[in-house]
Amino acid sequence: MKEGFRQCMAWLHTWTGLVAGWVLFFVFVTGTAGYFNYEIDRWMRPELPLATASDLSSLDTRQAIEKAQAYLQANYPKAEFWNIGLPVERTQPQFSVFAREARKPDGSAGRVHNAHYDPASGDFTADSPARATGGGQLLYRMHYLLHYVPDEAGIWAVGVCTMLMLIAIVSGVITHKKIFVDFFTFRRAKGQRSWLDAHNLVSVTALPFFIMITYSGLVFFMTDYMPAGVQASYQAGEAGRRQLLAELVPASYIEPSGQTAPLTALSDIVRQAERHWNGAPVSGMLVRNPGDASALVTVRAQREGRDAIGIPRLVFDGATGEISEHNHWGGALETRDVLLSLHEGRFAGLSLRWLYFLASLLGCAMIATGLVLWTAKRKAKQEKRLKAGQSMEFGYRLVRCLNVGAIAGLPVAMAAYFWANRLIPAEFADRRAWEAHAMFIVWGVTLVYPAFRSHLQAWVDELRLAALAFALLPLVNALTTQLHLGVTLPAGDWVLAGFDLVMLGLGAVFAYAAHEVSRKRKAPRQAPKNARHGAGVQAGEAS
Amino acid sequence: MAALFGGYAISALATAALSLLLPRILGAGRADAVLAATLASFVWYTVVVIWVFTTRSAWRAWAGVVSMGLVLGLSLLLTRWP
Numbered sequence: 001m002k003e004g005f006r007q008c009m010a011w012l013h014t015w016t017g018l019v020a021g022w023v024l025f026f027v028f029v030t031g032t033a034g035y036f037n038y039e040i041d042r043w044m045r046p047e048l049p050l051a052t053a054s055d056l057s058s059l060d061t062r063q064a065i066e067k068a069q070a071y072l073q074a075n076y077p078k079a080e081f082w083n084i085g086l087p088v089e090r091t092q093p094q095f096s097v098f099a100r101e102a103r104k105p106d107g108s109a110g111r112v113h114n115a116h117y118d119p120a121s122g123d124f125t126a127d128s129p130a131r132a133t134g135g136g137q138l139l140y141r142m143h144y145l146l147h148y149v150p151d152e153a154g155i156w157a158v159g160v161c162t163m164l165m166l167i168a169i170v171s172g173v174i175t176h177k178k179i180f181v182d183f184f185t186f187r188r189a190k191g192q193r194s195w196l197d198a199h200n201l202v203s204v205t206a207l208p209f210f211i212m213i214t215y216s217g218l219v220f221f222m223t224d225y226m227p228a229g230v231q232a233s234y235q236a237g238e239a240g241r242r243q244l245l246a247e248l249v250p251a252s253y254i255e256p257s258g259q260t261a262p263l264t265a266l267s268d269i270v271r272q273a274e275r276h277w278n279g280a281p282v283s284g285m286l287v288r289n290p291g292d293a294s295a296l297v298t299v300r301a302q303r304e305g306r307d308a309i310g311i312p313r314l315v316f317d318g319a320t321g322e323i324s325e326h327n328h329w330g331g332a333l334e335t336r337d338v339l340l341s342l343h344e345g346r347f348a349g350l351s352l353r354w355l356y357f358l359a360s361l362l363g364c365a366m367i368a369t370g371l372v373l374w375t376a377k378r379k380a381k382q383e384k385r386l387k388a389g390q391s392m393e394f395g396y397r398l399v400r401c402l403n404v405g406a407i408a409g410l411p412v413a414m415a416a417y418f419w420a421n422r423l424i425p426a427e428f429a430d431r432r433a434w435e436a437h438a439m440f441i442v443w444g445v446t447l448v449y450p451a452f453r454s455h456l457q458a459w460v461d462e463l464r465l466a467a468l469a470f471a472l473l474p475l476v477n478a479l480t481t482q483l484h485l486g487v488t489l490p491a492g493d494w495v496l497a498g499f500d501l502v503m504l505g506l507g508a509v510f511a512y513a514a515h516e517v518s519r520k521r522k523a524p525r526q527a528p529k530n531a532r533h534g535a536g537v538q539a540g541e542a543s
Numbered sequence: 544m545a546a547l548f549g550g551y552a553i554s555a556l557a558t559a560a561l562s563l564l565l566p567r568i569l570g571a572g573r574a575d576a577v578l579a580a581t582l583a584s585f586v587w588y589t590v591v592v593i594w595v596f597t598t599r600s601a602w603r604a605w606a607g608v609v610s611m612g613l614v615l616g617l618s619l620l621l622t623r624w625p
Contacts, residue, residue, distance in 0.1 A: 008596045166585065167592050174593070218585050226584040229577040232559035232619075247574040332571075332578035339582075 009171040016168040017370050018399070020161035022406045025367045027158055029410055031143035032360040033136065035345060035353060038090050040136025043499040044421045046481040047130045048093075050493050061086065061282065062267045064117075068097050069266045071115065071124040077291055078102060080110055084266070085284040088302055092284065097124060102256075131426040134435055139417070144220065147436060152224075159218060159225050166214045172203065192376040199369040202362045209359040210366065216343035219336060248333050251296050251315045251324075254288055261293040264321035272323070273299040273314050280312075293319050368407045375400050401450040401458075408462035409446025411510065415469035416442035418503075422473075422480045456521040463514035471507025474500040549608035550591035556615035558584040563622040 033040060042048065068084045076082065076099035083099075085092040095117040101110030115124040146154035186197045203210070223230050223241050234240035245252060270282050283302040289295045295318025317324045341347055345356040375396065382392045420438035424431045446465075450458035477500060478484030488497040561580035565571045571579070591608070598604045 004599070005597050009593070012593070012596045163585065163588065167589055170589055171593060171596075215585060219582065222581045222584070226555065226558055226581050228555035228559040229562035229580045229584070232562045233573050233577050244574055244577055247572075248578065330572055330575040330578075332575040332582065336578060336582060 006175055009175045013168050013171040013175050014374065016164040016171070017367075018374055020164040020168070021367055021371045022402055023157065023161045024165055025364065025371070025406050026146075026410060027143050027161070028360065028364045028367060029414065030139045032357060032364060033414065034140035034143055035357045035360060037136030037140040038093065039495045039499060040139065041133075042093065042495050044133040044135045044418070045128075045130035046422075046477075046483050047426075050483070050488070050491050050496070061270060064095060065267045065270055065285075066265070067117070068095075068124070069263070072097055072099055072287075072290070073263070075099070076101070076113065079290060080288070082287040082290055083284065084287075086282065088281065088283050131421075132432045133421055134432050138436060139414075144217075147440065155221050155224055159221060162214050162217045163225075166211075166218070169203075169207075169210055169214065173207070176200065192373070192379070195369055195373040195376045199366065199373050202365045202369060206359045206362045206366075210363060212342055213360075213363065216339040219339045220343070248330070251288070251298055254294050254296055256289045256292040257294040259293040260291055261295070261319040263287070263290050263295055263318050266297065268321055269297055269299060269316050272316070272321070273301070276314060276323070277301055277312060287318060290318065295319055296324065368403075371399070371403050371407065375403065400455055402447065404450040404455070404458045404462055405443070405447030408459060408466055408510075409443055409449075411466045411506070412446050412462060412469050413439045413443035415466065415473060415503075418473055419469070419476060422476050456517060460514055460518045460521060463510050463517060467507050467510035467514055469507075470503045470510060473503040473507075546592040546595040546604070549605070549612070550588050550595065553591050553608060553611055553615065554584045554587040556612060556619060557587045560615050560619045560622065563619070567622070 064086060065084065072079070072082045072084075078101070079099040080102045081100055082097060084097050085095070087093060087095040096114065097116075098112055098114045100112045103110055113126065114128075115126045116128070117123075118125045144155065144158050145151050146157060149157070186201060187193045218225065223244070227236065227240075230236075230240045230244055234243045266285065266287070269285070273282055274280065281302050283300050285297055285299045287295065287297050297316040297318045299314045299316065301312040301314075315324045316322065345353060348356055378396055382396050385392060417435055417439035420435040424434055424438075428434070446462055449462065453461065474485055478486070483493075483496055485497055485500050488500070558580045561583065562577045565576035565579060566573055591611075595604045595608065598607065
């Protein structure tokens with residue numbers, strides 16, 4: 001019974017892992033990049049000035065808020081809401097504001113207008129000097145919406161795969177009887193055995209991270225995946241969801257009263273908030289229904305350098321300037337917010353952010369080794385078929401080809417996205433869309449290419465291509481912009497310099513991988529002893 | 544099949560039942576209860592899928608899923624009672 005149980009878990013782990021594997025690999029790779037989405041944004045907008053002293057240096061917070069309020073009042077007095085972001089965190093490199101117009105009569109959201117502060121003119125301007133680009137945000141969006149599919153379909157596809165991953169993780173832990181001992185085992189260059197050891201090693205190293213990231217990933221759209229609760233207590237569909245939100249966070253859904261009332265001075269509200277937080281600085285605010293008697297102002301505290309996971313917020317009555325009682329968060333909402341913060345690493349400073357990045361890379365490695373392990377485990381049987389004069393099974397060949405195209409090809413495609421950012425002319429009309437097209441065209445080619453090459457040769461070719469594509473990016477950057485390493489390093493602009501350095505690092509990693517695979521391809525056939533060992537494991541673990 | 548769809552049906556029933564029951568038993572707010580129940584739903588799904596895969600025959604699995612569904616459905620009906 002016990003063995004049967006483990007075998008069932010192994011079966012469950014194998015097939016949930018395989019079915020969801022490639023989608024999850026895409027989700028993990030683009031999501032890993034997402035931990036540095038703002039830094040990637042910055043690199044993809046080379047027209048912006050080098051990081052120097054903050055462009056607020058000529059203004060203090062109070063003056064800045066006054067200027068923002070004056071600009072928004074003059075331009076968008078009837079907006080549904082205004083947002084003011086001070087340039088104090090990595091998520092807000094510029095002092096910027098945006099306004100969303102009131103909802104249209106059909107209920108759809110109004111237009112959004114962005115503007116940023118121009119220190120030279122001392123006023124806000126809507127024109128950005130930067131080229132149009134999807135930036136790091138687009139990569140980040142892809143990791144939960146995919147691309148070229150309707151949002152709803154993307155959310156569901158990613159959700160189903162995430163759920164499968166959660167099951168694969170739990171069943172994988174159960175499958176593994178000697179998880180602790182095997183964690184310290186690594187048998188190098190032993191074919192299937194090594195892939196299994198590698199898969200165990202990376203999976204167990206960051207196991208808590210993987211469980212956290214899959215579970216919290218499901219939480220983002222949980223009422224889409226599991227609407228039953230909302231349905232039972234409210235009503236089906238979007239309307240029920242909105243009722244739930246309105247009850248949870250009243251400040252997020254306030255209907256305008258229709259009575260006009262001038263908005264109080266926002267700089268006074270900031271002063272009150274800072275006093276309330278014992279001097280902790282403010283990072284921005286959202287003003288709902290400005291100019292209406294129902295106006296609410298939600299002030300956010302700075303997130304960085306704090307131990308708190310949630311962002312401290314305070315809600316004020318916009319007409320009177322008093323602290324309002326609207327902001328009561330219950331335990332469940334708090335739990336959800338903590339899970340979402342954990343997923344996004346919202347609270348993470350620089351070193352913790354790198355740790356997130358590394359753990360996430362381990363996630364990519366876990367999926368990649370798992371996918372390769374699937375083929376390694378079936379290799380002996382397929383070779384027997386070949387010897388018997390039969391051809392290899394189609395499913396096996398397909399998985400092998402897709403593995404090359406996903407594991408080596410997707411990085412090439414991501415590099416192509418960055419290349420496109422530098423090579424498509426800045427004035428080109430549809431450049432934003434074409435950056436993404438370039439990425440997916442390249443990915444398509446790398447997915448098909450392995451079908452026309454011998455398996456190991458395809459690995460070597462695509463890994464080499466990935467190495468070149470990444471390693472040459474700093475050069476392309478130097479040829480097309482003024483922001484190469486020779487400039488960014490002396491200027492101490494670590495966001496820009498860091499991007500180029502990481503690309504060089506990735507190039508080196510892929511070059512090493514290509515070198516190793518190419519050595520294996522040239523090496524003579526493995527000694528028979530190893531082969532027999534592999535076959536024994538195969539028979540023992542076949543399920 | 545039992546795992547995939549049966550698991551979802553059970554998770555959905557459990558979520559709906561908890562959303563309605565939590566306010567009565569623990570006195571939680573309606574919105575809080577819905578949120579808490581939905582947060583927990585993925586645990587139920589994982590547990591049911593793994594449980595189905597550990598049972599020896601498909602018959603047992605189906606029997607288990609259906610009886611669990613009946614219990615949850617009944618408790619759901621009871622909460623609708625005034």
